[in-house]
Each structure stands twice: as structure tokens, then as C-alpha cells.
Amino acid sequence: MTDPSPTQRRIVSGARNAARILAFGGLLAVAVVLTRLLAGGQSLQVATVSVPVDRMWLVFTALTVAHVFTARFLAAHIEDYLDRMPSPKRAGWVFDEITTEGNVFVHGLISRAVSRRRLSFVHRMSRHDPSAWVARGAGVLLWP
Numbered sequence: 001m002t003d004p005s006p007t008q009r010r011i012v013s014g015a016r017n018a019a020r021i022l023a024f025g026g027l028l029a030v031a032v033v034l035t036r037l038l039a040g041g042q043s044l045q046v047a048t049v050s051v052p053v054d055r056m057w058l059v060f061t062a063l064t065v066a067h068v069f070t071a072r073f074l075a076a077h078i079e080d081y082l083d084r085m086p087s088p089k090r091a092g093w094v095f096d097e098i099t100t101e102g103n104v105f106v107h108g109l110i111s112r113a114v115s116r117r118r119l120s121f122v123h124r125m126s127r128h129d130p131s132a133w134v135a136r137g138a139g140v141l142l143w144p
Helices: 006-037 053-083 088-099 130-142
Strands: 043-046 049-052
Touching: 006 043, 006 053, 006 088, 006 130, 043 053, 049 053, 053 088
Parallel strands: none
Antiparallel strands: 043 049
């Protein structure tokens, strides 16, 4: 394959950024739970910033906004890319590049691609998709 196009690089970079936000949020959630359970702590110190545990919802809200912002631009780049109907080999390279990342939220991801004619916003995750189990586990961990 030739060098990736700018759109392909934007998609891969956007997916990496979204995955980093999720990974940071996941690690932060584990740190909050451990701080609360094991240390009985009332605040969490990250670098030079100390945040009270009962105010961590503000941090998670900011991370959610950042994730939505990143995901919307990523989705726009993907739509633009698909509208040009790339060859399956080039499109496969983008998917492979993203899913071979070390980040647990995308590593081993199984495609949920459906026909573009089908108007649905729900795309079920496979039980065989390791990233689906990580996402479900994160959801259970963050459940109030």
C-alpha cells in the first residue's frame, strides 16, 4: 500500500485520541475507586492537582465532553472517507491500524459495520470482541 492519505491519517489519529481519553478516564476511575475503598481518601492527587473525590464528577464530565468532541470529528472524517469509496484494501488498512493499537478499548475490535442504507444508531458488539468486554467492564465500574 502507498503512504496513507491525509484523511486516513486523520482517522487513525482521531481514533488514538479518543482511545487515550477513554484510557485516561478508565485509569482515573480505578484510582478513584481504590482511593475511596483502600485509602479511605477524600481527595485524589494527580501530579500537583488535588481533587476531592466527591467532585470527580466534574473531571469525568470534562473527559466525556472531550470524548464526544473527538468522536464527532472522528465520525465526520470516517463519513468523508467512506463517501469517496476507497478500495477495500485501503479501508482495511485504516481499521487494522486502529485495532492493532495497545489500547484495550480498541485492541482486537471486531467491526460492527452495517449497510449504510440501514438507518440505525445501535450497532451491537460481538460477544467475541475483547474491546466490548472492556467497555462493559468500564460501564459496570462507573455505575453509581
